[in-house]
Amino acid sequence: MTTTTVSSTRATPLPGIDHGRAGLANQIRSEWTKLRSVRSTWICLAVIVVGSIGLSALVSNIEAGRWATLGIVDRAQFDPVRFSLTGEFLSQFVVGVLGALVITSEYATGSIRTTLSTTSRRTTVLAAKLLVIGAVVLVVSEVTSFASFFTGQVVLLAHGGKALPAGSTIIDQVRSSTIPVVSITSAGAARAVFLAGVYLLLLTLLACGLGFILRHTAGAISAFVGILLVLPLVVDILPSSFSSSFERYLPSNLGLAMVVVTTRKTDFAGVLLTPWAAAGLLALYTAVVIVVATVLLVRRDA
């Protein structure tokens, strides 16, 4: 590296600003620059897109191959929408990492102090991070979710599947000789596909909130995975009279409830909340975490 001699500290004086203040729009631009300028963002998003569409094709292909050998109960539970959204299980952990890293990478490196010294209102940092990562994940998740849906249905069609006539019931599906294929216009399908993306959005914001609270990458991701994977196991070993009334409120089961096509509900009937209620409750959990994160961010030393 060569050293340049310094004659002046400013090639041109920086034009001053005598109105307004460093606000949310500034922080949003900054957060977008930070998000797009690290490779981990693009790797995570690529895993979501490729993984979801790939798993949709794979699982739909496997299930289509099994159709001919399925019994009545299995045919009744044959859910082409859910098969096509299998990738959501993978994506939920990827968005957890993405959401947590947005803030914990700054605590890990110490650059959080640089970030907080750019504004005298810390809440704008938190708001900007949530808005930017939330917008990116929502767009990618929705596009991925719809693409996965159509990919899955195309795979079923390729196996000779046919869409059941409008108004068909589970009975019609069981009696049908061809593999059922779901149209996006059929009851509940578009909602399930849309809410799959919303589920990933809410989990991203939840993980980001946990990151603000725990300020540690491994801690935040562990807590996130614990909520999705370990909490169901803990509830499961409780007495069944107790666990059966709690299971439906677990975030992982809320996610399941959001993508179940209720007209086809069979094994989940009465066990899960309705899709919109599940989305609302998960949003409430997320909001609580974000409120705690905000209070701690404002109060704690950086």
Next chain:
Amino acid sequence: MISASHLTKSYGSTRAVDDLSFEVRPGVVTGFLGPNGSGKSTTMRMVMGLDRPDSGTVTIGGRRFADLHWPLREVGALLEAKALHPGRSAANHLLSMAQTNSIPRTRVDEVLELVGLESVARRKVGKFSLGMSQRLGIASALLGDPGVLLFDEPVNGLDPEGILWVRTLLQGLAAEGRTILVSSHLMSEMALTATDLVVIGRGQLIADTTVADFIASNTEATVLVRSPRPEELAAALRSAGAGVVPGPDGGLLVTGLDAAAIGDTAHASGLVLHELSPQHASLEEVFMDLTADMVDYHGHTAVEVAP
């Protein structure tokens, strides 16, 4: 202008900063000295609004950090050079900062050129040496063209050429009328760079003065004399009221009399002098003397400090 008033900050049972008051004036470089763990970094974090004081206030140009509308345009800081996302390029790091305060994109290229990093602007900062990271940290402090600048150990990891560059830069910034507070553990460097000094130990103020006054008021004037008959000279000087201790290589270190009075005394006693030289303490020596009992973490090898 930075004004700290009765700043106090504890972490658990450790009092990091204790009733600290000082002022940093514009136009000169102010050195911020103290042993490791004396509270320098904590104080700087409180100036930047990152840590909240338990009591007391600190203001930048008369306003608390929380009241600044465009913080980067008012105060720039280099607190930790390596506090960067390793996967981001220098240019993107600076751009993300510039956007927070509506600083035009062209300013990013200007400060990169200013610190000599324009050729590595697109390289990931994780591959930067400590010296390059220091330059990037200085670039980010200068990004908003602020009137107040804080640098925590800016010459760490720099080669001699880089150290000279920082010295010239800091003095240039001060000459433009900016307020510069710079901490360093390199006393000799501080003596060359700074005009004013804020010295702290165990979180408390030891001195808020100029480098010259700090050295003068904390050292007893000492004169080194040599004579072929040191015992007789020592006796003569003692009877004239001076303090005399053995110096290096058979010389005598004399306090309480200046060089002229020592020469006169020797002459009156008929003694020959081979050397008569007033001793100047370095900033480092004065600092070490003054803070010797305030160092929390020190090695076990005793360091002999020459007067």
